[in-house]
Amino acid sequence: MSINKEIKRITTETIRSMKGKEKISMLTSYDFTIAQMVDAGGIDAILVGDSASNVMAGHETTLPITLDQMIYHAQSVVRGAKRALVVVDLPFGTYQSDPQRALDSAVRIMKESGAHAVKLEGGKEIEKSVKRIINAGIPVMGHLGLTPQSIYQFGTYKVRAKEEAEAQKLIDDAKLLEDLGAFSVVMEKIPAALAKKVTESISIPTIGIGAGAHCDGQVLVVHDMLGMTHEFSPKFLRRYLSLYDEITGAVQQYVQDVKSVDFPNENEQY
Numbered sequence: 001m002s003i004n005k006e007i008k009r010i011t012t013e014t015i016r017s018m019k020g021k022e023k024i025s026m027l028t029s030y031d032f033t034i035a036q037m038v039d040a041g042g043i044d045a046i047l048v049g050d051s052a053s054n055v056m057a058g059h060e061t062t063l064p065i066t067l068d069q070m071i072y073h074a075q076s077v078v079r080g081a082k083r084a085l086v087v088v089d090l091p092f093g094t095y096q097s098d099p100q101r102a103l104d105s106a107v108r109i110m111k112e113s114g115a116h117a118v119k120l121e122g123g124k125e126i127e128k129s130v131k132r133i134i135n136a137g138i139p140v141m142g143h144l145g146l147t148p149q150s151i152y153q154f155g156t157y158k159v160r161a162k163e164e165a166e167a168q169k170l171i172d173d174a175k176l177l178e179d180l181g182a183f184s185v186v187m188e189k190i191p192a193a194l195a196k197k198v199t200e201s202i203s204i205p206t207i208g209i210g211a212g213a214h215c216d217g218q219v220l221v222v223h224d225m226l227g228m229t230h231e232f233s234p235k236f237l238r239r240y241l242s243l244y245d246e247i248t249g250a251v252q253q254y255v256q257d258v259k260s261v262d263f264p265n266e267n268e269q270y
């Protein structure tokens with residue numbers, strides 16, 4: 001745990017250098033206040049995930065969130081994160097069509113938010129986009145396995161790459177991302193044995209979510225690990241707080257205090 005102590009800002013190079021030495025911790029954040037707390041807790045990297053579409057906006061999938069909305073979330077997070085590396089998801093539809101569009105989207109995120117890297121979902125299909133972005137000097141994090149932007153193709157949020165062909169494609173895609181110059185890759189909801197194999201076969205860090213303990217790091221959606229979302233309970237999720245219950249309870253108490261004229265009391269007025 002000594003690497004980070006002397007370092008002011010975690011960079012993509014720091015993340016790369018942690019492989020095999022120290023596990024990488026990553027959480028999502030979407031706003032200034034949470035980002036400040038996550039950063040103060042000593043997190044290595046913050047992901048401004050397009051899961052904002054679910055947990056912030058209440059959409060069923062990540063597909064509806066726009067580039068402008070992602071930039072707004074990213075700007076707020078960057079203001080709150082003094083030490084962590086900030087990575088921002090390129091939202092659905094902003095990088096798949098052609099490499100120039102992908103670069104334009106990534107440039108907007110970097111210029112307008114002040115974030116440090118972008119994340120894209122996919123491998124071979126988006127090879128040219130990844131290459132174009134990296135050639136422009138923008139660090140890229142990959143994302144393989146259960147890629148939520150493809151949910152309508154998958155039809156289910158079940159574990160991916162259990163079959164040989166999909167597992168082999170994932171291995172090939174991880175290698176491709178490494179060759180293209182990605183600085184790390186997220187692997188979501190795949191068998192732990194496959195995640196181990198990939199982790200051992202590439203030189204860049206793997207960050208798992210529902211991908212077992214052998215990944216070089218772990219990422220969770222902050223609202224899930226804090227127990228703010230209460231209906232989402234996948235096997236891989238560890239909840240560190242039960243904020244849904246805590247907050248609902250506090251609101252109930254406030255309502256009761258207002259109705260009974262207990263609040264405000266003499267000391268709480270001018």
Ligand code: KIV
Pocket residue numbers: 028047048049050051052089143186188209219221
């Ligand atoms: O958007 C997100 O929160 C993510 C994580 C689940 C890795 O991509």
